[in-house]
Amino acid sequence: MTKTIKVEYMARVEGEASLSLDVEGGELKGLTLDIYEPPRFFQGFLVGRKYDEVPDIVARICGICPAAHELTAIQALETAMGVQVSQQVKDLRRMLALAQDIQSHALHIYMLALPDFLGYESAIAMATDYGEAVQRALRLKKLGNDFTELIGGRAVHPVTAVVGGFTHIPAPAELHAIGQRLEAAMDDAMATAALVGSLTLPDFVRGGIEHVALRHPEQYPVNEGRMISNLGLDIGPAEYRAHIREWQFPPSHALWSTIIGRSCFTVGPLARLNLNLDRLSPKAREALELTGHQFPDYNPFASIVARAVELVQFIDDSLALIRRYEGRPEEVVHQVRAGTGAAFSEAPRGILYHSYTVNAQGIVEAADIVSPTAHNAHSMEHDLREYAPTILHLPEPEIALKCEMMIRNYDPCFSCSAHFLKLKLNRSGS
């Protein structure tokens, strides 16, 4: 007899997905990760819109990482139209991305992932027993949001970043005040590293896994770099489509992202850390040692550890940028011309790719966007197919929880992925 273990509406992730496992005689017979988020067609309706609307529109792909979408789109459009920007603009963009990374990581570590490891249904339920940890989470999250708001004007869907620069920049004194709070927050970030280091992680590594992340000549990657992997991939944004394709694997209706000639791959904090260990700041290295973990580590459950180490790195990088910030007023001026341009960035959840073709009037003729969750969806399913059979001896609710944890490791953003993945709409069929 076949038994179906179903998670109807996956909790503590962004967006809507369900999971079902068919088990027969202690063996896994079938597994479906169903992303039923309705399609929103961003790539479709961007065509015909003007370049200066694109950052505002793509921000709405994701409410958790809007700055990453805005900044990646802006960089791709600037490449398309041949626009150069100053070092100060680049620094402000990096700070905007880091600020959002701090918010997103604090949210994921404490509110989305940690309750699983500590045996609670939510961070709210954790508040009684882990009051100090929840307060720390709220402090870190608020700091990330306040920092985002100072540069972007608003925490969710920032408004100041545009093609060519910023419509408004903070005064140095305002940024220094955030800098002081970031310095003070280093203790909270270190305490976070110690806490995640104390967790017992399920033991699982999928053989032959390919980790993909950006690599920058000097920095820990944020919004610039080449896309590299532990298996030798090394490409720039313009080469992306010659190497990465979405394929259809029947009977699944989803389009899975793969490296041409190879297989699925994983992006995100763990891949980023594994491939950029030599780019860590001394403080971040200290945090890594504090966790007691050895890296590179290919166990997806170690993602929460990578996030905690990155939290320290992001604070450190922000402080360095704040120290050299002068707050020089700059006009936003640029030309509009026809062209095609692509850009990569490391969003909180991993590599994000945007590419646009615009005509001489700046009207979008083609748009191509691949989000971190779209990159990871194939990998998530592969992980589950290998991991689920190892836990089938457990009681059913435990199996469901462990599989959910596996998905939550990726910090998936299903709204982001849905307009890129082909949906399985007939849920009773196929």
Place this chain on the structure above:
Amino acid sequence: MKPRIAVYKFSSCAGCQLQILNIEEHLLEIVGAVDLAHFVMARRDKGAGPFDIGFVEGAVTSPEEVAKLKTARKECRVLVALGTCAAFGGIPSVKNWVPQREVESRVYPDPSVIQSVRATPIDNYVKVDGFLRGCPIDKNEFLDLVKGALIGAKPYLRAHSICMECKLSENVCLFEEQGQLCMGSVTAAGCGSLCPSLGRACRGCRGPADDANVPALAQAMADHGAGADEIRRRFRLFAGEAEVFQKGVAAL
């Protein structure tokens, strides 16, 4: 017993739900005063209805969502649109201005399996008791509404335009002085004239103000040299489904 609250997600980016979690300094007080009984992005336990207040995030874009929305209406005493997608269609409604088949075939190799309907505000299908505007919602307006519900008071939601707030902020008018095609004169206030205060034109993310004279703004944009396509795009971004903004398009 604490009032029970449900948060539902439809076609959206989750940014308005995140704004609830972004009320960091009051989050623990909120969960002390109300029971966030159904809030899937934050909790694994999924409470069942009935609920006292339901917050609906997102536009309605599929037949399945229509059914889900009707269930939400039945299980909530008060139903509130959480943000511009639910209130006016929001960014998902940008697709409405391009033939559906064209949009689908640009994204999916085989559009025949895709079921998507015109992206509309939720009051197209059910009675809605309150509207929180904004993309994203304003945290203080959310708090006002929840506090108001607890003491039985009507929240103060502004009906006047962004222009009023902009004047109070003593900003230089971006439309008059710089020729930026600002939507502030027809857009509902409540953001504190955020964008114009930061040097950029209002994009209309809060939807139409009550007394908006949209045809006059469309004419003023044309007088400033904007072409018909440019003006049309302005009115068909966040709230193109709103009847008031459609008057701007009709005026061209």
